Amino acid sequence: MSEPTQSSAKLRVLVPAERIKARIDELGRQISSDYSGPIILVGILKGAFIFMSDLARVIDRPTRVDFMGISSYGNSKSTSGEVRLTKDLDMSIEGLDVLVVEDIVDSGVTLTYLIHLLSQRRPRSIRIAALLDKPDRRMRPIKVNYCGFEIPDEFVVGYGLDYAEDYRNLKDICVLES
Ligand code: IMP
Numbered sequence: 001m002s003e004p005t006q007s008s009a010k011l012r013v014l015v016p017a018e019r020i021k022a023r024i025d026e027l028g029r030q031i032s033s034d035y036s037g038p039i040i041l042v043g044i045l046k047g048a049f050i051f052m053s054d055l056a057r058v059i060d061r062p063t064r065v066d067f068m069g070i071s072s073y074g075n076s077k078s079t080s081g082e083v084r085l086t087k088d089l090d091m092s093i094e095g096l097d098v099l100v101v102e103d104i105v106d107s108g109v110t111l112t113y114l115i116h117l118l119s120q121r122r123p124r125s126i127r128i129a130a131l132l133d134k135p136d137r138r139m140r141p142i143k144v145n146y147c148g149f150e151i152p153d154e155f156v157v158g159y160g161l162d163y164a165e166d167y168r169n170l171k172d173i174c175v176l177e178s
């Protein structure tokens with residue numbers, strides 16, 4: 001792996017940290033009122049790790065958390081169309097209410113694959129919470145039940161999202177300008 005770099009690229013703040021927090025509080029309230037029983041939060045690594053931890057803390061319902069690792073991008077900015085499972089769930093989801101927590105829905109290829117895979121395990125329900133949605137880029141139809149922000153077709157980093165593994169720790173969501 002190359003050395004971490006953050007200094008030379010141009011970053012423009014698209015969604016500042018305070019707006020992210022306010023929106024996640026709203027999503028938490030909405031999710032808490034929509035579900036009556038326990039929720040299994042399934043975070044998609046690695047991009048969702050920060051969103052997942054903030055969202056989990058504003059859901060006022062019994063929750064369990066688990067993670068799946070999915071890789072579709074290599075180090076490029078657009079989908080390779082090829083999805084690979086790099087980590088499976090630790091727990092069974094049979095008969096349970098699953099909320100998949102994803103950083104961003106772009107082409108929809110990743111979530112199409114994942115929802116298909118999880119459906120075969122007979123959960124009671126599956127819904128999707130995505131911090132960001134780029135609807136202009138959709139190649140597969142995906143219904144996002146809880147969306148943080150719809151954004152234009154620009155490559156973004158920060159708040160968990162990376163470019164070639166860099167920038168995940170930025171507090172704001174920023175456009176990476178080339
Ligand atoms: P999809 O399969 O094309 O919907 O891609 C979804 C995945 O691609 C996300 O989970 C991200 O990991 C990655 N991705 C898509 N757009 C961006 C972006 O603008 N910045 C960083 N990662 C992105």
Ligand code: MG
Nearest residue numbers: 045046047103
């Ligand atoms: Mg991802």
